[in-house]
Amino acid sequence: MYFLTINPTVLLIKTFNDKNMKTNSISRRDSIKMSATVAAGLLVAPLGAQSLNKNNVNQLKLLVVGAHPDDPETGCGGIMSKYAKNGHEVVSVYLTKGEAGIPGKTHADAADIRTEEAKKACDIFGVRPVFVGQIDGNTKVDAEQYDGMFKIIEKENPDIVLTHWPIDTHRDHRTCSLLVYDAWLKSGGKFALYYFEVMTGIQTQNFNPTDYMDISDVIDIKHKGCYQHVSQHIEEDYFNDLLHGKMEVFRGMEGGYQYAEAFTLQMQSKKMTL
Numbered sequence: 001m002y003f004l005t006i007n008p009t010v011l012l013i014k015t016f017n018d019k020n021m022k023t024n025s026i027s028r029r030d031s032i033k034m035s036a037t038v039a040a041g042l043l044v045a046p047l048g049a050q051s052l053n054k055n056n057v058n059q060l061k062l063l064v065v066g067a068h069p070d071d072p073e074t075g076c077g078g079i080m081s082k083y084a085k086n087g088h089e090v091v092s093v094y095l096t097k098g099e100a101g102i103p104g105k106t107h108a109d110a111a112d113i114r115t116e117e118a119k120k121a122c123d124i125f126g127v128r129p130v131f132v133g134q135i136d137g138n139t140k141v142d143a144e145q146y147d148g149m150f151k152i153i154e155k156e157n158p159d160i161v162l163t164h165w166p167i168d169t170h171r172d173h174r175t176c177s178l179l180v181y182d183a184w185l186k187s188g189g190k191f192a193l194y195y196f197e198v199m200t201g202i203q204t205q206n207f208n209p210t211d212y213m214d215i216s217d218v219i220d221i222k223h224k225g226c227y228q229h230v231s232q233h234i235e236e237d238y239f240n241d242l243l244h245g246k247m248e249v250f251r252g253m254e255g256g257y258q259y260a261e262a263f264t265l266q267m268q269s270k271k272m273t274l
């Protein structure tokens with residue numbers, strides 16, 4: 001386990017390498033970068049040169065790719081808010097507009113409603129939404145969609161991408177994960193790839209996190225963003241039937257924080273000092 005605190009503008013992350021929480025192996029290159037980071041009091045992007053932002057920190061670009069409006073928010077609203085707050089560029093990518101997600105509404109009406117909800121959430125987090133254009137409940141994994149996802153990610157040119165863990169009860173979540181994984185392979189591992197979880201136990205399965213992000217200081221912003229999804233009854237269910245709230249508390253207990261989000265690093269991906 002390593003525990004890195006740099007300065008208030010920097011994100012804090014704990015990495016648990018195995019069941020025994022042995023010291024995570026950090027390459028000499030990473031360690032030099034981390035030392036330089038601490039010495040300079042700056043967040044250093046280990047993946048290459050980024051421009052300085054208004055907070056005088058090297059700017060990273062974080063891309064979260066989820067299947068439906070509310071997936072990026074409930075799974076990654078904390079890390080998205082935290083990155084945006086610290087001056088980094090964050091993009092929330094939605095594979096579909098949630099066309100099948102409001103009983104009694106046509107696909108077109110549901111898409112309009114849920115697109116607006118996603119845009120409101122993104123405004124609250126300070127992130128930019130992108131809509132891919134697949135259809136909720138009928139997402140496809142084929143050559144065309146692989147190519148489309150690759151082009152979107154290539155154009156955005158992120159340093160870090162977070163997407164659904166591939167073992168999930170929802171087909172669209174699985175589709176999303178495979179498309180992003182393929183784009184990562186095709187890019188030659190250009191960006192760091194992490195998986196996120198949604199409603200673990202009900203949707204995400206077999207998820208064993210490698211990284212924990214302390215989201216305690218942005219928990220209210222995260223919840224406010226998630227609650228914009230009125231059509232999904234997120235606010236009513238957040239701490240009850242749905243497990244969004246319980247996950248934040250449970251991952252916090254595991255990671256040693258009040259509230260946390262957990263991620264799993266693609267094992268052959270480059271790592272980021274988040």
Ligand SMILES: [Zn+2]
Pocket residue numbers: 067068071170173
């Ligand atoms: Zn979903």
